[in-house]
Amino acid sequence: MVSGKNMGEKPRSASMEAIMGIIKNTFGETSKLVFETLLKIGREVQDEDLAMHAGLHVSEVRRILYKLSEHGFVTSRRVRDRETGYYIYFWRANTEYLPQILISRKKTVLNKLMERLKYEETYIFQCSSCSSEKERFSFDDAMINDFKCPRCGAQLEPVNNAVTVKSLRELVERLRRSVEADEKRLYNRGS
Numbered sequence: 001m002v003s004g005k006n007m008g009e010k011p012r013s014a015s016m017e018a019i020m021g022i023i024k025n026t027f028g029e030t031s032k033l034v035f036e037t038l039l040k041i042g043r044e045v046q047d048e049d050l051a052m053h054a055g056l057h058v059s060e061v062r063r064i065l066y067k068l069s070e071h072g073f074v075t076s077r078r079v080r081d082r083e084t085g086y087y088i089y090f091w092r093a094n095t096e097y098l099p100q101i102l103i104s105r106k107k108t109v110l111n112k113l114m115e116r117l118k119y120e121e122t123y124i125f126q127c128s129s130c131s132s133e134k135e136r137f138s139f140d141d142a143m144i145n146d147f148k149c150p151r152c153g154a155q156l157e158p159v160n161n162a163v164t165v166k167s168l169r170e171l172v173e174r175l176r177r178s179v180e181a182d183e184k185r186l187y188n189r190g191s
């Protein structure tokens with residue numbers, strides 16, 4: 001097992017916490033453990049060593065490493081063993097690529113929020129009578145129908161979504177700024 005002394009280990013950043021969260025939610029707790037152990041070791045390592053450190057079976061670790069590498073979280077270097085002729089793989093966390101993973105995740109969430117916001121801002125009327133149907137109408141739809149429900153003829157009413165719209169706008173704005181800051185940090189690095 002890895003020794004308890006981690007004197008040289010840097011405190012984990014907020015973005016690394018986010019990466020851990022993504023790995024856990026996407027691939028499960030064991031994958032998170034494998035990735036965490038790889039980070040802790042902090043250098044290239046063979047799957048057998050990693051399995052030993054993580055206290056897991058090597059076949060499981062191998063399966064997880066391939067899955068993680070498909071998604072860019074880890075990377076490997078292949079070396080041919082001169083004696084056996086077999087390839088040996090050395091694994092490490094793909095730390096250079098991790099910020100990009102985070103940015104692309106944030107952008108996905110941002111797009112979903114923006115779609116939701118657009119919906120909330122566009123479909124602003126609903127029927128006062130059959131509103132349980134949850135059908136909503138844009139201003140133009142409502143106007144064409146003389147502000148009456150096309151199904152039952154009752155009056156169409158404005159949707160009471162001001163709070164939702166406000167909080168969605170704030171979320172979108174916060175996330176957009178966060179993505180901008182991340183990209184600035186990533187692409188201005190070393191220049």
Ligand SMILES: [Zn+2]
Pocket residue numbers: 127128129130131149150151152153154
């Ligand atoms: Zn109706």
